Amino acid sequence: MNQRAFWGLVQREWRLAMRRKSEVLTGVFFFVVVAALFPLGIGPEMDTLRRIAPGVLWIGALLASMLALQRLFEHDWRDGTLEQMLLSPVPLPLLTAAKMLAHWGLSGVPLVLLAPVLGLQFDLPPEALGTLVLALALGTPVLSCIGAIGAALTLGVRGGGVLLSLLVLPLFVPVLVFGAGAVEAQVSGLGAQAHLSILAAMLLIAIPCAPFACSAALRIALDA
Amino acid sequence: MTQRSFWFHYAAPQTFYGLAGRLWPWVAALATAFTVVGLWIGFAVAPEDALQGEGYRIIFVHVPVSWMSMIIYLAMAFWSILLLVFNTRLSGMMTRALAPTGALMAFLSLWTGALWGKPMWGTWWVWDARLTSELILFFLYLGYIALTSAIEDTRRADRAGALLAIVGALNVPIIYFSVKWWNTLHQGASVSLTKAPSMAQLMLWGMLCMAIAFWLYSIALALYRVRTLILQREAHTAWVQELPEVQGARA
Amino acid sequence: MVDLQVSQVVCERGARPLFAPVSFSLGAGQALQLEGANGRGKTTLLRVLCGLATAHGGEVRWQGAPMAQVRADFHRQMAYLGHALALKEELSALENLCTDAALAGLELSVAQAREALSRMGLRGREHLPLRVLSQGQKRRTALARVMTRRAPLWILDEPFVALDAQAVEHLCRLLGHHVAQGGALLFTSHQPVALPLPGGGFCAVEHLTLEPHP
Numbered sequence: 101m102n103q104r105a106f107w108g109l110v111q112r113e114w115r116l117a118m119r120r121k122s123e124v125l126t127g128v129f130f131f132v133v134v135a136a137l138f139p140l141g142i143g144p145e146m147d148t149l150r151r152i153a154p155g156v157l158w159i160g161a162l163l164a165s166m167l168a169l170q171r172l173f174e175h176d177w178r179d180g181t182l183e184q185m186l187l188s189p190v191p192l193p194l195l196t197a198a199k200m201l202a203h204w205g206l207s208g209v210p211l212v213l214l215a216p217v218l219g220l221q222f223d224l225p226p227e228a229l230g231t232l233v234l235a236l237a238l239g240t241p242v243l244s245c246i247g248a249i250g251a252a253l254t255l256g257v258r259g260g261g262v263l264l265s266l267l268v269l270p271l272f273v274p275v276l277v278f279g280a281g282a283v284e285a286q287v288s289g290l291g292a293q294a295h296l297s298i299l300a301a302m303l304l305i306a307i308p309c310a311p312f313a314c315s316a317a318l319r320i321a322l323d324a
Numbered sequence: 325m326t327q328r329s330f331w332f333h334y335a336a337p338q339t340f341y342g343l344a345g346r347l348w349p350w351v352a353a354l355a356t357a358f359t360v361v362g363l364w365i366g367f368a369v370a371p372e373d374a375l376q377g378e379g380y381r382i383i384f385v386h387v388p389v390s391w392m393s394m395i396i397y398l399a400m401a402f403w404s405i406l407l408l409v410f411n412t413r414l415s416g417m418m419t420r421a422l423a424p425t426g427a428l429m430a431f432l433s434l435w436t437g438a439l440w441g442k443p444m445w446g447t448w449w450v451w452d453a454r455l456t457s458e459l460i461l462f463f464l465y466l467g468y469i470a471l472t473s474a475i476e477d478t479r480r481a482d483r484a485g486a487l488l489a490i491v492g493a494l495n496v497p498i499i500y501f502s503v504k505w506w507n508t509l510h511q512g513a514s515v516s517l518t519k520a521p522s523m524a525q526l527m528l529w530g531m532l533c534m535a536i537a538f539w540l541y542s543i544a545l546a547l548y549r550v551r552t553l554i555l556q557r558e559a560h561t562a563w564v565q566e567l568p569e570v571q572g573a574r575a
Numbered sequence: 576m577v578d579l580q581v582s583q584v585v586c587e588r589g590a591r592p593l594f595a596p597v598s599f600s601l602g603a604g605q606a607l608q609l610e611g612a613n614g615r616g617k618t619t620l621l622r623v624l625c626g627l628a629t630a631h632g633g634e635v636r637w638q639g640a641p642m643a644q645v646r647a648d649f650h651r652q653m654a655y656l657g658h659a660l661a662l663k664e665e666l667s668a669l670e671n672l673c674t675d676a677a678l679a680g681l682e683l684s685v686a687q688a689r690e691a692l693s694r695m696g697l698r699g700r701e702h703l704p705l706r707v708l709s710q711g712q713k714r715r716t717a718l719a720r721v722m723t724r725r726a727p728l729w730i731l732d733e734p735f736v737a738l739d740a741q742a743v744e745h746l747c748r749l750l751g752h753h754v755a756q757g758g759a760l761l762f763t764s765h766q767p768v769a770l771p772l773p774g775g776g777f778c779a780v781e782h783l784t785l786e787p788h789p
Binding site for chain 1: 625626627628629647648650651653655657658659660661662663664665666670673674675677678679680681682704
Binding site for chain 2: 249321
């Protein structure tokens with residue numbers, strides 16, 4: 101019963117995204133544009149760009165991932181499906197976990213796939229590109245998990261999008277530090293194992309804990 | 325009264341209003357006393373530092389406010405847990421009352437850090453691990469205040485803020501650890517604020533004094549603020565309408 | 576087994592109680608219509624009974640136990656239809672029903688969903704995205720959703736809104752059928768309704784009016 105609910109929700113999110121493609125694509129385009137803005141703002145000097153590349157790409161991924169967060173529960177809240185999720189006999193953390201997985205699949209994975217292409221624009225060496233992909237693959241799910249909590253807390257609140265960023269960006273700092281650090285470590289020859297292990301540890305903590313926090317936040321948001 | 329009902333007795337806004345009203349002037353007076361002693365030690369008695377001259381004296385403010393910004397956040401997390409578990413209205417009010425003071429402490433920490441940094445190594449800001457963590461803590465405070473102000477329904481605002489405070493508190497060690505890692509790897513400024521001058525005994529006493537002073541100040545201010553919140557939220561109840569200060573304001 | 580006991584429940588909005596304390600009990604084969612002026616708090620009360628909002632006083636019991644303890648079991652046996660229809664506009668009626676059942680942990684075959692939709696007069700429109708259906712047709716899809724939950728207790732908030740006379744009659748028959756089969760019904764409506772029973776006659780509908788708080 102729980103499995104049916106979990107995969108049913110993921111499938112529904114996927115179907116909805118396919119029918120509202122523009123929402124998914126805007127995130128991807130945003131990532132591309134942001135990655136192009138930094139060289140325009142800083143200058144085309146390749147050495148500088150190579151040094152700032154990990155940070156720039158990570159920040160771009162972070163911001164693009166956050167764009168989709170505000171909508172995570174908003175549509176469901178407006179059309180009443182969120183209430184039905186709270187009224188389901190299936191445990192709510194399971195359903196929020198399904199939402200987080202769907203969010204990651206729809207906005208995180210495209211970023212992970214696109215990042216190496218953008219990394220080439222910054223002249224990152226191939227091993228660094230590999231580390232970047234791996235680090236993003238570990239870090240973007242954590243962003244989805246933490247971001248979902250923020251989205252649930254700010255559901256229907258005035259100024260929601262900006263408020264969500266204010267709440268969630270400080271909590272993203274560890275992922276950013278270790279994610280960008282992993283690529284830099286790879287480039288400087290130190291090896292990224294430590295960073296990637298820490299990112300994996302954060303993911304392993306986020307996956308069981310975030311759905312419960314998110315469920316609590318949803319119940320608080322709807323209990324008005 | 326049994327022990328449990330003792331706590332719940334004081335958790336009622338009406339009782340706490342009276343208690344806070346009696347307490348805060350004394351706490352404020354103590355805070356003033358400690359501030360005077362602390363500042364006297366810091367600025368009059370403690371000797372000039374061999375390396376940094378007179379400028380180092382700002383640590384008598386900088387270090388205590390940094391400590392307080394962390395302690396207040398923990399206190400907010402504590403009250404938040406009480407709110408979510410016991411659903412007592414007062415816990416929510418305490419958290420809200422503490423937040424502005426905590427944000428102020430974090431801001432003072434950053435500001436005094438900058439004031440210390442400028443004469444020492446010429447820049448207004450340095451991405452030292454502690455200062456950067458303090459900056460992020462400041463953002464966490466701002467986030468809490470922004471969220472609780474943006475939600476109109478007070479009950480939802482309190483509870484959403486409580487959840488945010490708890491999630492933030494759990495993340496603070498992770499954030500601090502990652503910022504420390506980031507800082508050591510990047511070898512930023514060679515002098516760091518954590519490498520404070522080796523402390524003479526007297527300097528430590530001075531800092532401790534100021535720390536207690538700021539702590540008492542925060543408590544006094546929180547108690548005062550809670551009284552205002554109680555008046556605002558319980559405005560429709562009979563006991564508030566009958567208070568002399570409310571009747572006086574009406575007349 | 577439907578056994579809902581509500582005693583002295585009070586709801587608040589903005590620190591003011593909405594209505595005088597409410598008490599009632601609802602069992603199998605019973606129908607209760609909640610009445611009251613606009614803004615009195617009927618929707619709030621229904622949401623409290625569902626477990627979406629918290630009451631500020633009083634107690635709700637399900638099968639003898641406090642609601643907080645048996646929430647999952649209660650949710651398994653009830654279906655709620657609020658003002659928002661809980662349907663996705665981009666999906667078809669069929670997809671909506673199947674997803675909703677999955678989210679509630681139920682098994683629903685496409686044939687069963689199709690049958691429910693056809694009983695609500697939506698045959699031939701099951702595959703259309705909901706966005707192109709009329710308001711009345713969307714309402715009927717929502718009611719089909721409630722039906723496919725196979726829950727004994729139905730809590731419906733203003734189910735007759737936006738339905739034409741024929742649809743209203745159809746819905747009344749449906750509700751009467753549900754009650755006759757041992758289900759329970761709790762709904763709000765501004766007009767009086769008559770629920771015909773399948774064997775003839777009408778279902779006895781209890782009325783409860785929300786009074787202003789003293």
